[in-house]
Amino acid sequence: MGITRREMLKLTAATAAATALPLSLPRPRTVIAGAESSGSLTATRIAKTACIICGQKCPVEIHVAKVGGKEIISKVVYNRDPEYDQFFAVCGRPQTIPELRFLPERIRKPLLRVGKRGEGKFKEISWEEAFNILAERIKKYMDEPWRIVAVSHQGFEGGLVREFFKKVIGTPNTTQHCDTCHTGMDIGHKFIFGSPKGPSAFQPDYANADLVVLMGRNPAGGIVASAWSKIFTEGRANKMKLVVFDVRESRLTELADKYYIIPPGTDLAIALALLNVILNERLYNVDYLINWTNASMLLYVDTLEPVKLEDNPYMEKKKTYLVYDEYDQRFKLKTEAKKPALEFEGEYNRRPVKTVLLVLKDAVKEYTPEWAEKITGVPAEEIRWLAHEMARAAPRTFIDHNYKATRYYNEGMFSRAKMLVNVLLGSVGVKGGLAYPAGKPKFKSPISILGIETTKTQGEAIYKYWSKHGVENVVSKCWSQLLVKSIIEGKPYPIGVLFIHLENLVAHALTGRRLAEALKDEKRVEFIVVLDTTFNETVMYADLVLPVPFFFEAESITLGYAKKSYVSIVVDAQKAVDPPEGVDARPTWWILVELAKRLGKLDQGVKVDPVEVKKKQAEEAGLDYNELREKGYKLLWTKPKYHPWGGKPLATVTGELELINVAMLESYRDYIGKESPLNPLPCWVPPLWMRKGTLADNEFVVVEYQDSLTSINTFMRFSRLTKDVLEWKHIYGVLMHPSRAKKLGIKDGDMVKLKGPNGEIVAKVRVTEAVHPYVLAAPHATAVDKAIIPGEAVIETAGGTVKVKLFSNGGGYGVNNNFLGDPLESVVPEEGYRAAQHDFVVKVEKL
Ligand code: SF4
The missing domain is CATH 3.40.228.10 (Dimethylsulfoxide Reductase, domain 2)
Incomplete structure (x- = not known):
């Protein structure tokens, strides 16, 4: 396929001074009942916390007001303390916070699966019952702890979850999804x-x-x-x-x-x-x-x-x-x-x-x-x-x-x-x-502060098995794609308990249908427990679902730390509001503490106050906790380190x-001499899509880009504000170059089917010159693969059967490459089996 030089290259003499990121957004046109967010209400309290929608832990203030005797979030602003203000802003994503609390997709009670995996049929159970089931399942594998696998997203307690499973349970199998992010x-x-x-x-x-x-x-x-x-x-x-x-x-x-x-x-x-x-x-x-x-x-x-x-x-x-x-x-x-x-x-x-x-x-x-x-x-x-x-x-x-x-x-x-x-x-x-960056603080772990009994890890980690079987250079904490491979291929051993914490594995890894299909098989994964805030692709495959609060609905038990450009920052994530009425979510740390008690790793009588734990962490690190609590953050180092090594x-x-x-x-x-990332000498390594030769008229590479207002965590798909912004910015769907659209007879606003090596997605087209002709561009992680999950969860409750409609606001016409690509082909074995999430050809069919 030939393209003109004008299409390929655009030069601009724009010299406009840079501006900060947009900090305010239009208010949502539609507000979910009960979720009113009005900047005009007077706050009765301001909670200092930090946003973890992506990993940056930006300090934010959550303003809480009272309406009709109930507390609501009246607005979310970034922490304008002058010291902080000189360095940072926040992006637009936290503006979804008031709305997130009341999403219809929220998980309200612990749930036990009653249908087949993936069918979306559950019954509500009590926390007591949930713990009995979880403790029994984990005890079953305490002699073979390597068969317990914990996957956890970052957040405030993501690291604590991984540490708990490693040190308290003794499994070497803990991981997160950086092999789908920055491992390359x-x-x-x-x-x-x-x-x-x-x-x-x-x-x-x-x-x-x-x-x-x-x-x-x-x-x-x-x-x-x-x-x-x-x-x-x-x-x-x-x-x-x-x-x-x-x-x-x-x-x-x-x-x-x-x-x-x-x-x-x-x-x-x-x-x-x-x-x-x-x-x-x-x-x-x-x-x-x-x-x-x-x-x-x-x-x-x-x-x-x-x-x-x-x-x-x-x-x-x-x-x-x-x-x-x-x-x-x-x-x-x-x-x-x-x-x-x-x-x-x-x-x-x-x-x-x-x-x-x-x-x-x-x-x-x-x-x-x-x-x-x-x-x-x-x-x-x-x-x-x-x-x-x-x-x-x-x-x-x-x-x-x-x-x-x-x-x-x-x-x-x-x-x-x-x-x-x-x-x-x-x-x-x-x-x-x-x-x-200048430095990094070290905080004592809540596990040792609370005196939870620890043990040594046992058995061979899954990534080590694969590193002996052709996978080079695994980064030891980043092997979620290898976990997917293990589940699909049933190697090196079947998983006894898969514990997933705030990580939408089915949607985050290059998996889509193959992983979903494999998760249906109890011989490959005997028991799946998912801790999350809202229903998503992975929750639908859980045997046990434990609802956790959003980060602003609970006091964290550990001080958070982030290296933000050259500034090192500590944050104290404080609770702003309770989860709304009817949502019986418990903090992650509480679940870990209860589990430790039931496994005999902590005395039953121990009472845990998360603020006291953070206070101890601060004291041991030489920080004034009162100051930290008042401001919500502390800058530790603010100067870059200039030294070549x-x-x-x-x-x-x-x-x-x-x-x-x-x-x-x-x-x-x-x-040496090979087109491989392992060539010790720098060399041209073509992207995979290019190896098939030229692209046919209907073939594209789908490139997801990050957007400072809408992308990142999959729960943002459910937000009405996210949907409004996508529409407002005309990025609801895929961007296609006019030269390609013309050849395919596609007009602005037409619907198309994208067919990848491992799945299909329907998307709306926006025809624009602002994209390379080979590319279909779309904001990251807005799609739902409706072939993988039903459109509703059916829940037996004490008051009768309730149907929860899923993805009502998001996921309609967006794109998630993970539902199109192939987990066993679009990966790089030479680099720890990391994902190559854009590197395949997608065929477009006009609908
Ligand atoms: S989503 Fe935005 S505000 Fe939140 S942590 Fe990331 S960059 Fe900061």
């Missing part, structure tokens, strides 16, 4: 920094930067944008220039000095071409590379093994290696050399040797800007221009870290190549570059930033 980036970074580095590992120092390049990152509207919005704005108000690569136009491209609309998953080609220009034209920072990286390390050309000095065996307990010293033109250990050469090639022991820098230069020699132009449509001269602009601005320039990096098969290699650009320009760990030697073999990773050279030598 983490592993890509591992090959430069020695250990996986997630999104909070770096602080983009926008405020001091001269030129920032964004690929796969949108601080003006993407996920967890709020923490970065103010420093991003500050940077733009200073002198920061902005260049953006994306598959669609957005608020971010409006703010950019230049932007390029490129095909999905091709950012890697741009990064490789930048490396090519920087290395060929010697635009790199010589001193930085000598002092902080292994660029001068000598490798044997034939085997790419590091050269060993005869009388100083390489790496024998010393973090040093052989270099060529230009000062006296001799081979020496780096620690002894005065001027290690960066571009040496010659012979050592009659074998040809080269520096790492030259091997890197050879590796990217074919990736010229002209080559990248053929893949991305971005003119070669523009790529060359960008390399020179970055070099001119260096070190106050960087390609930002991407956040949600599990979109395409090549994300790990992209993250590595992009970070190599930063390292070559000397931009990692310096002012105006990609710095490190973040302050101490890295976990690489050399302790340095490794342009070519020494451990990787040893482990993955066989991958």
